[in-house]
Amino acid sequence: MSQAFDPSSTPTQPQPQVVSRSEVIFSLNGELIRAQASDAPLMLADFLRTRRNLPGTKIVCAEGDCGACTLLKAAPYRHSAKPQFLPVNSCIIPVASLDGAQLVTVDGLADQTTLRGQSNSSAPYERKGLHPAQEAMVKCHGSQCGFCTPGFVMALAGLVEKRLERGDTESPIEEKEAKNALTANLCRCTGYSPIIEAACSIDLKTCSPIRSRFENPALQEKLQKAILSPLHLRAEEFEYYAPTSLESAGAYLNQNPSAELISGATDLGVVHNKRKKRLKHLLSLHLIPELHQITRVGKSRLRIGAKVTLSEVRDFVKGELIPEFAQFLDLFASPQIKNQATLVGNLATASPIGDTPPFLLVAGTTVQAYSVSSSGQIQVREIPIESFFISYRKTALEPGELITSIEIDIPEKGEILRLQKVSQRKDLDISTVNVAFRLHLDPQTRKISKPRVAYGGVAATPKRISSVENLLQGKTPDTVDLDQLAEGLHSEITPIDDLRSSQAFRRVTAENILRHFIQELAQ
Numbered sequence: 001m002s003q004a005f006d007p008s009s010t011p012t013q014p015q016p017q018v019v020s021r022s023e024v025i026f027s028l029n030g031e032l033i034r035a036q037a038s039d040a041p042l043m044l045a046d047f048l049r050t051r052r053n054l055p056g057t058k059i060v061c062a063e064g065d066c067g068a069c070t071l072l073k074a075a076p077y078r079h080s081a082k083p084q085f086l087p088v089n090s091c092i093i094p095v096a097s098l099d100g101a102q103l104v105t106v107d108g109l110a111d112q113t114t115l116r117g118q119s120n121s122s123a124p125y126e127r128k129g130l131h132p133a134q135e136a137m138v139k140c141h142g143s144q145c146g147f148c149t150p151g152f153v154m155a156l157a158g159l160v161e162k163r164l165e166r167g168d169t170e171s172p173i174e175e176k177e178a179k180n181a182l183t184a185n186l187c188r189c190t191g192y193s194p195i196i197e198a199a200c201s202i203d204l205k206t207c208s209p210i211r212s213r214f215e216n217p218a219l220q221e222k223l224q225k226a227i228l229s230p231l232h233l234r235a236e237e238f239e240y241y242a243p244t245s246l247e248s249a250g251a252y253l254n255q256n257p258s259a260e261l262i263s264g265a266t267d268l269g270v271v272h273n274k275r276k277k278r279l280k281h282l283l284s285l286h287l288i289p290e291l292h293q294i295t296r297v298g299k300s301r302l303r304i305g306a307k308v309t310l311s312e313v314r315d316f317v318k319g320e321l322i323p324e325f326a327q328f329l330d331l332f333a334s335p336q337i338k339n340q341a342t343l344v345g346n347l348a349t350a351s352p353i354g355d356t357p358p359f360l361l362v363a364g365t366t367v368q369a370y371s372v373s374s375s376g377q378i379q380v381r382e383i384p385i386e387s388f389f390i391s392y393r394k395t396a397l398e399p400g401e402l403i404t405s406i407e408i409d410i411p412e413k414g415e416i417l418r419l420q421k422v423s424q425r426k427d428l429d430i431s432t433v434n435v436a437f438r439l440h441l442d443p444q445t446r447k448i449s450k451p452r453v454a455y456g457g458v459a460a461t462p463k464r465i466s467s468v469e470n471l472l473q474g475k476t477p478d479t480v481d482l483d484q485l486a487e488g489l490h491s492e493i494t495p496i497d498d499l500r501s502s503q504a505f506r507r508v509t510a511e512n513i514l515r516h517f518i519q520e521l522a523q
């Protein structure tokens with residue numbers, strides 16, 4: 001377990017002046033890259049294609065939806081402390097955000113050294129230089145067009161890497177596992193069968209990790225040393241600051257109130273690509289190691305740092321801690337998005353249809369808001385989740401405040417937690433309506449206590465439904481008046497008509513989920 005991080009314990013003394021770097025540093029297929037400030041606002045996929053002449057990575061949707069731009073990224077700091085190559089969507093990650101990372105693209109996937117050694121081989125399918133994912137795609141005729149194939153290959157390489165990192169090489173890749181790993185990869189000709197077949201044909205026992213192939217202590221030392229200094233980039237109409245301490249981040253935000261926090265960029269990258277807003281002035285917390293931590297606070301709470309990704313949260317809470325939340329996160333976006341997106345980013349974006357806010361609303365969440373005043377005074381404010389969402393996409397954060405972490409309850413044994421999402425398709429879709437229920441059901445009396453009910457997609461903000469909670473308190477599920485309950489729900493929600501659904505559909509769905517849940521409890 002990592003060391004507990006307490007934002008209020010940050011020293012108030014002025015920090016010594018540290019020299020900032022003006023270049024983004026990362027490794028690309030084993031080569032050390034120093035990107036200039038002028039290239040920093042580019043999305044990674046554009047950078048690869050136009051600045052590095054690496055056209056293997058494709059750009060199709062440019063909004064994280066199709067997987068064509070998938071590559072593997074090992075972030076410098078992770079909750080698990082071990083860098084791991086994970087698939088991400090390069091079309092929505094600005095180059096600036098790659099600082100300290102190691103990348104492998106489809107162009108670097110084949111092992112060129114062995115490939116050269118095998119150039120005279122006469123066996124058509126024994127191309128030892130290819131990565132097992134590439135080899136399998138060749139053998140099973142999984143490669144159909146040049147737009148989608150590189151992304152599929154990289155997503156499969158990510159799956160192989162995950163299994164190797166877990167040391168799980170005996171059991172073959174199952175069809176379901178392959179489909180889950182390829183959730184984010186679209187094939188426009190719908191030729192999925194040979195791709196799934198390719199995935200399942202990979203013999204993991206013969207695979208070696210990409211991590212060990214690109215292991216280069218000298219290069220890694222350079223990266224690790226570099227990211228101990230802050231990064232400050234200034235180009236035409238672009239400024240990006242990534243400090244190495246929380247205090248510097250707070251002071252910068254105080255002096256630059258127009259600067260916008262950037263985390264995984266899975267919201268901001270899309271907004272930028274759709275030209276709804278240009279990312280001009282950004283503050284990143286990625287060089288602050290303690291913000292990458294999840295820690296236990298006593299027996300019953302978890303503190304999740306602002307830089308913890310959704311994949312890391314899922315892996316941490318699955319099993320005994322909050323298995324319902326882990327399962328719910330399986331329906332969140334795709335592996336590529338979850339490897340990059342943060343839980344705090346999902347909260348801070350304050351979307352009424354964000355998937356985690358209903359859970360956070362029933363999980364006793366508190367938000368740690370941090371700021372540094374003009375006189376250098378550090379302020380840490382605990383915002384209860386009930387007062388965090390103010391109005392449509394507006395939060396209780398004051399100008400100059402940033403979120404360092406959130407704290408959530410670990411539900412007690414026997415407590416019931418139910419999380420549900422309704423969307424037009426199961427995978428990689430934003431919710432139409434989402435719901436979280438949490439309550440105690442006394443095993444003897446069957447009485448409900450401490451009920452908490454929260455909805456998303458039914459109002460301008462995610463919200464608790466207090467009338468439903470009041471009606472449930474103290475009742476047994478079979479004595480709850482379902483019509484009265486539905487009436488209470490409708491009196492508190494104001495869904496809208498939009499592209500995803502009509503207002504009527506949202507009302508009916510919200511009511512049906514509630515009725516169904518109580519009926520299930522009664523049984």
Ligand SMILES: Cc1cc2nc3c(=O)[nH]c(=O)nc-3n(C[C@H](O)[C@H](O)[C@H](O)COP(=O)(O)OP(=O)(O)OC[C@H]3O[C@@H](n4cnc5c(N)ncnc54)[C@H](O)[C@@H]3O)c2cc1C
Pocket residue numbers: 063064065260261262263264265266267268269270285306331332333334337340341342343344345346347348349353354355356401402403404428429430431
């Ligand atoms: C293809 C695709 C599928 C998606 N699917 C889903 C889905 O199924 N469910 C869902 O809910 N969302 C989904 N999203 C939205 C998105 O992935 C999430 O909202 C994500 O959690 C945002 O986190 P991030 O780290 O990428 O945030 P960013 O994009 O970096 O930032 C989001 C917002 O949070 C603010 N912010 C970030 N960190 C802080 C901080 N420390 N303090 C204060 N403000 C901060 C930023 O300023 C910004 O306004 C999807 C997005 C894409 C592209």
Ligand code: FES
Pocket residue numbers: 058059060061062063064065066067068069070089090091092
């Ligand atoms: S190009 Fe479609 S996900 Fe990046």
Ligand code: FES
Pocket residue numbers: 143144145146147148149187188189190191
């Ligand atoms: S592989 Fe590209 S359309 Fe099917």
